[in-house]
Amino acid sequence: MAIDKIVIVGGGTAGWMAAAALSRLRAGRDVAITLVESEMIGTVGVGEATIPPFLDFNKLLEVDEREMLSAVQGSFKLGIQFVNWGKIGDSYIHPFGNYGYQMGGMSFHHTWHKFKATGDKRPIQVFNLETMAAYFGRFARTEDYAREDLPPVNYAYHLDAGRYARFLRGYAEKRGVVRLEGKVNDVAIDGESGFVTSITLEDGTQIAGDLFIDCSGFRGLLIEQALKTGYEDWTNYLPCDRAVALPCEREDGSGPLPYTRATAHKAGWQWQVPLQHRNGNGHVYCSQFMSDDEALDILVNNIAGKPGADPNFLRFTTGRRKKFWNKNVVALGLSAGFMEPLESTSIHLINTGINKLIALLSLDGITQTQEDAFNRLTGKEYARIRDFLILHYNTTARNDSAFWNYCRTMAVPESLTEKTDLFRLNGQIFREDDELFTETSWAAVMMGQGIMMNGHNPMADCLNQPSTRQELDAIEQSIRYVVQHMPSHGDYLKKYCPAPA
16 A cells, blocks of 8 residues: 555654654655644653754754754753762763774774873873863864864754754645644554554544554554554663653853753752753652652752743653554654653654654555564664663662662663673673664763773784874874864854844
8 A cells, every 4th residue: 555645643853853854755756744733732842952863864854053053042062971870979971972083993992091001191081072172161063173184073962842843843844744733532443454544633633644653752642552562661770760850041141061961869860951041951760769849859959040940740661662663653752662861862763763764664555574674673772772871870889879779789681781791801892783872982981980991902902102102192182272272162152053032
């Protein structure tokens, strides 16, 4: 059965990202794309931090970066600062971009460890441009430098998720996407194929479709309520099951920081996402160890200004649907699964879900092969991200609360145990398939959490010591040069993409 009608159920970030991307189909074929959402149903809207692959999504849409950032009160992001995770008082940055560069076919941290063992006192952070720029609150883009011998600046965005959805709505509607207001009251399923054939709104409007995209949030209106797909619960690995979000003004007059901050508390952690005119804040916590009232008190006492809205409490179960593509329904965003925004992967998983859908899509119909490939690839992606998030909790030395005692002693997937054991042995990090997080990402978090390399790849001992030391010096000097010539992040935003007052 040919795909002539695509129906997206739910708006928000996921729905409008899907609508904007799929609207490009209409340039080559008359595919009807309808998005159904209700103003009466709020969106979660707390996923305000992104990671570098998100830039490619906006390039796919041919969106002007300045225009988009101005419209969504956006700022730039060089990485994530983790505070109090390994021990209370600890702080480290998981940066975008690499430490140094490969030498002798090995990742840089092996070379750094070899020279550390011979007396070099420099911390590995001085060999990463994004970390050093973040520490000094500075920012510029690679394009701002005429010299090609300088390291590139890797970045992502902080953005107002609600404004970004509205921005994409305008984009999609200009390209023929039709938005309908209303709540879904009924879902019709073909008795023979099991495919969804139509949805009916509360006012009786019936909308037929050939492919349905479920962006209805935690409810999973189509993927779960209609198709009974099932859910894989990961609470035993990631026990936090609540969050409270609370935006605030910035009252200290400082400009926005060029990084996200994640501060661990006694039964969870707090995010701070700096936009141009406000901070996005939230507290993710475990209800087994903390009440809602206590969680809100901790958040209110640890934000940098006056609250800008009422607190928004969320309940969730960490995990994923047993299928992300079931029959003719593809789940994106929260309807597909949920992993807390510790590494800013929420919008990323929407992005990669759309990428895989576009790559596998055939307007001639839907096959089991497409469904199986989408589910297999997405399942691997979720599992790799899950392991990386568990790493932050499990590799802690904190014993100041029952929550951290649980996290420190809980059983973890064998795939994660293997990664940490190999890193302790000699700094080796094996990435599987095309997993999201780089060797620098794994090394930054493992070392930041207190896992130290007991050795390095023996090939590092074969490098020419005098010339390699000169290379290390040159890397550090070039990073210092770039950071010294960067403006403050706030000044850069005022010049490059100022948001309306």
